[in-house]
Amino acid sequence: MTTLAPPSVPSSETDRRLGPQGVRRLFAAADASFAAHLDTFGPLPRGQAGPDLVAELQRAGLDGRGGAHFATWRKLSAARAEHQVRRGPIGLGRGRAVVIANGAEGEPLSRKDAALLALAPHLVIDGLLLAAATVGASRAVLYATAPLLPGVRSALRERTDARDVTLVEAPDTFLSGEASAVVAAVEGRPAVPADRVVRLTASGVDGRPTLVQNVETLAQLALLARYGAGWFRSVGAAAEPGTRLVTVSGGDGRSPLESARTPGGAGRVLEVTGTMSLRRIVEATGIDPARLRAVLVGGFHGAWVPPEAFDLPFTRDALEPWGAVPGAGIVWALADDRCGLAAAADITAYLAGQSARQCGPCLNGLPRLADVLGRLARGDRATWLPGEVTRLAGLVTGRGSCHHPDGTARLVFSSLQVFADDVRQHLEGRCLAGVSSTSTGPGESR
Amino acid sequence: MSALDLGRSASSSPQAVGAPGSRRSGPGRGAAASMHIDWTLCDGRGLCTELLPELLDRDEWGYPVAVGQPPASRSDVTVPPELVDAARDAVALCPRAALRLRPLPLPLP
Amino acid sequence: MTEALWALGRGMGVAALVSFTAAVVLGIVTRSGRPLPGLPRFGVALVHRDVSLFATAFLAVHVVALLFDPYAQLTLLDTVVPFFGDFRPFWQGLGTLALDLTIAIALTGMLRRHVGHRVFRVVHWGTYLLWPVALAHAIGNGTNGTDAWFLALAGVCTLAVVTSVAWRVSTRFVEWDDRRLPRATARDLGVVDPVAPFASGPSSSGPLPVVPSTTAVGRPTATRPVERLHR
Numbered sequence: 004m005t006t007l008a009p010p011s012v013p014s015s016e017t018d019r020r021l022g023p024q025g026v027r028r029l030f031a032a033a034d035a036s037f038a039a040h041l042d043t044f045g046p047l048p049r050g051q052a053g054p055d056l057v058a059e060l061q062r063a064g065l066d067g068r069g070g071a072h073f074a075t076w077r078k079l080s081a082a083r084a085e086h087q088v089r090r091g092p093i094g095l096g097r098g099r100a101v102v103i104a105n106g107a108e109g110e111p112l113s114r115k116d117a118a119l120l121a122l123a124p125h126l127v128i129d130g131l132l133l134a135a136a137t138v139g140a141s142r143a144v145l146y147a148t149a150p151l152l153p154g155v156r157s158a159l160r161e162r163t164d165a166r167d168v169t170l171v172e173a174p175d176t177f178l179s180g181e182a183s184a185v186v187a188a189v190e191g192r193p194a195v196p197a198d199r200v201v202r203l204t205a206s207g208v209d210g211r212p213t214l215v216q217n218v219e220t221l222a223q224l225a226l227l228a229r230y231g232a233g234w235f236r237s238v239g240a241a242a243e244p245g246t247r248l249v250t251v252s253g254g255d256g257r258s259p260l261e262s263a264r265t266p267g268g269a270g271r272v273l274e275v276t277g278t279m280s281l282r283r284i285v286e287a288t289g290i291d292p293a294r295l296r297a298v299l300v301g302g303f304h305g306a307w308v309p310p311e312a313f314d315l316p317f318t319r320d321a322l323e324p325w326g327a328v329p330g331a332g333i334v335w336a337l338a339d340d341r342c343g344l345a346a347a348a349d350i351t352a353y354l355a356g357q358s359a360r361q362c363g364p365c366l367n368g369l370p371r372l373a374d375v376l377g378r379l380a381r382g383d384r385a386t387w388l389p390g391e392v393t394r395l396a397g398l399v400t401g402r403g404s405c406h407h408p409d410g411t412a413r414l415v416f417s418s419l420q421v422f423a424d425d426v427r428q429h430l431e432g433r434c435l436a437g438v439s440s441t442s443t444g445p446g447e448s449r
Numbered sequence: 450m451s452a453l454d455l456g457r458s459a460s461s462s463p464q465a466v467g468a469p470g471s472r473r474s475g476p477g478r479g480a481a482a483s484m485h486i487d488w489t490l491c492d493g494r495g496l497c498t499e500l501l502p503e504l505l506d507r508d509e510w511g512y513p514v515a516v517g518q519p520p521a522s523r524s525d526v527t528v529p530p531e532l533v534d535a536a537r538d539a540v541a542l543c544p545r546a547a548l549r550l551r552p553l554p555l556p557l558p
Numbered sequence: 559m560t561e562a563l564w565a566l567g568r569g570m571g572v573a574a575l576v577s578f579t580a581a582v583v584l585g586i587v588t589r590s591g592r593p594l595p596g597l598p599r600f601g602v603a604l605v606h607r608d609v610s611l612f613a614t615a616f617l618a619v620h621v622v623a624l625l626f627d628p629y630a631q632l633t634l635l636d637t638v639v640p641f642f643g644d645f646r647p648f649w650q651g652l653g654t655l656a657l658d659l660t661i662a663i664a665l666t667g668m669l670r671r672h673v674g675h676r677v678f679r680v681v682h683w684g685t686y687l688l689w690p691v692a693l694a695h696a697i698g699n700g701t702n703g704t705d706a707w708f709l710a711l712a713g714v715c716t717l718a719v720v721t722s723v724a725w726r727v728s729t730r731f732v733e734w735d736d737r738r739l740p741r742a743t744a745r746d747l748g749v750v751d752p753v754a755p756f757a758s759g760p761s762s763s764g765p766l767p768v769v770p771s772t773t774a775v776g777r778p779t780a781t782r783p784v785e786r787l788h789r
Contacts, residue, residue: 174748176748176750177750193747193748194748195742195747195748197489198487198488198489198490200485200549200551201556202556202557356750357750359742359747359748360739360740360741360742360747361488361489361741361742361747362488362489362491363488363491363492363493363510363511363512363738363741364488364508364510364512365488366738366739366741367510367512367737367738367739368508368510370739398508398514400520400523401519401520401521401522401523401524402486402488402512402514402523402524403488403524404487404488404489404524409520490675492591493591493734493738494591494599495591495599495733496599496600496603499598499599499600500600509737510734510737510738511591511733511734511737511738538600539600542600542603542604544588544589544591544603545675546670546671546674546675546678
């Protein structure tokens with residue numbers, strides 16, 4: 004594998020041999036067509052697939068862009084190891100494994116996967132094919148919501164090497180992108196999480212070794228295969244090299260749910276690096292950080308980051324004290340004239356409604372949690388409310404077949420911590436944001 | 450375990466280990482184990498909480514709550530060696546077949 | 559000898575019917591997740607299992623005894639294929655049907671871990687068919703089927719089962735029914751209700767807009783009343 008050092012003066016031009024310089028990598032092609040893709044990035048480096056690619060991924064330090072930060076080389080290595088005896092030829096061959104590009108993007112505030120599939124589908128397809136060849140898969144699937152499938156389908160038709168890629172529709176639910184839900188959908192069953200005791204790379208779709216990767220991870224992989232670990236690490240932080248996509252929204256009068264549901268109100272997708280701070284990321288979309296109460300990092304299962312942490316780099320280490328991870332790069336800004344508890348209650352109510360309703364503690368606990376937190380947010384002054392919120396969040400944590408209750412509890416705990424002053428104010432009948440609820444005026448109690 | 454053998458003490462006493470009816474596979478004698486709860490099957494019937502009161506309590510909807518275990522162990526409950534036989538009974542008697550016993554250490558996720 | 563076999567067969571038949579009655583009642587108690595006075599839940603489950611095994615054993619002896627009794631005119635075929643017998647083929651056939659069901663239920667019960675929970679559960683529903691078929695067979699084919707004492711016994715068994723089933727279909731049958739929300743059924747698994755009452759949180763600008771889910775397969779789930787969860 005040839006690794007090329009980037010030129011000493013970074014430019015925004017893309018030399019087909021050197022790779023995109025600067026931070027604009029994933030969207031470096033002029034448009035979504037195959038011709039533009041080939042022009043910018045060159046052909047698929049099929050020869051790189053295999054153990055060399057796994058080693059390069061390990062050197063590069065690419066981790067999953069779907070939220071869990073799982074080291075990509077480990078996943079590919081595990082899927083490879085499961086079927087060494089039945090390795091087929093390079094490309095979709097006779098191996099047992101299944102590779103799934105996960106573009107479900109169940110988090111309502113996230114738009115990066117949709118942007119990638121709409122504007123740079125060929126990088127995703129390249130990554131899918133390379134991963135499939137590396138693990139010897141005989142099946143490659145792209146899983147995305149209905150609006151995105153026509154675009155992906157035409158992208159597949161532009162190529163001759165992706166004839167066997169199948170498309171599976173992802174339902175528009177929060178949990179549709181959870182790994183075992185993805186497997187269920189590909190098997191033709193409802194897209195809800197399943198109880199798992201075995202890793203997917205050991206047994207997934209139809210009992211076969213299955214690799215589920217976020218579409219952005221695959222797109223990064225496609226670039227890495229061409230330009231190498233050195234190029235990948237040439238931007239970004241040492242502990243978090245390379246770029247990641249973030250979706251930034253909020254900072255206006257909308258609740259988080261409204262930000263997600265309003266077309267265009269879902270904010271902007273940016274490509275950033277770990278050295279950039281939250282302040283810079285937020286400013287880049289035109290939101291004024293000085294007028295923010297907090298920023299929600301990690302989507303609805305994430306955590307709030309207060310202004311004093313806005314200058315920290317966008318890395319796991321820096322965000323860790325706040326219980327947040329860069330994850331799938333979802334950033335939502337809470338304006339300082341909005342109530343943080345109201346936003347948290349809205350999110351929790353949404354999450355309660357999105358439960359798959361398979362597991363007792365989640366099915367029963369989340370609505371109760373949403374109810375109690377909602378009361379606190381609305382200005383109910385009963386002093387037992389904060390304690391009950393804490394108790395319920397602790398009760399559901401770790402007691403489900405997926406991490407939906409855990410993520411919800413994380414959001415709730417973070418809200419109680421970062422908005423502790425709001426809690427005190429609400430119990431005294433006031434609100435720091437001075438915002439009225441639908442039924443009571445500011446400062447009034449029930 | 451006969452119909453008359455209602456007390457759990459009989460099943461977890463030393464002489465019950467290896468007695469007829471002991472399970473064929475799973476953790477070896479004298480070793481701790483991990484009991485996995487399949488929440489998609491669990492209906493909170495409460496038999497396991499009766500057989501393993503040291504490990505499991507019931508929440509306000511009847512579902513089992515692991516006592517004194519970190520969040521990561523609430524779906525994979527660590528069972529000390531002296532309670533493994535009782536755990537085997539719980540696994541066998543769960544009306545929803547929602548429990549399974551696995552030897553420690555667990556494989557990585 | 560044949561008198562003895564015949565008596566044994568009849569006696570075992572009655573014992574089997576009474577045992578199956580007890581098994582059905584205990585099975586319903588097991589399903590409720592409730593204990594009985596002096597018997598914890600795991601005890602109920604064990605007694606249910608043991609009584610069912612006794613019933614199966616009584617049934618086996620009943621069949622074998624009558625197989626060797628020439629008066630009963632039972633062939634080996636008749637034990638598994640119903641309605642081809644020489645003596646009262648219809649009522650005899652019901653007995654065969656009951657035996658077939660018992661074999662299926664007993665095997666799936668003992669091999670529950672291997673056949674999987676779904677298969678076990680579906681076959682186990684067959685007990686609701688097994689019991690009335692067995693009762694009808696006893697009355698229609700039994701030597702003492704229409705004797706006063708047997709009819710009285712059958713009446714007591716019927717009362718026990720009917721009462722249990724009435725309890726089974728009542729609300730609050732399961733201990734926690736009044737405190738739990740309903741799980742997703744196989745039909746609405748994966749369907750998310752976009753109009754769930756909790757979706758309208760304390761948003762600063764009023765109730766949230768309702769966005770129809772693009773997944774809608776089948777009808778939306780029933781709305782869940784908020785009142786049930788308040789203290």
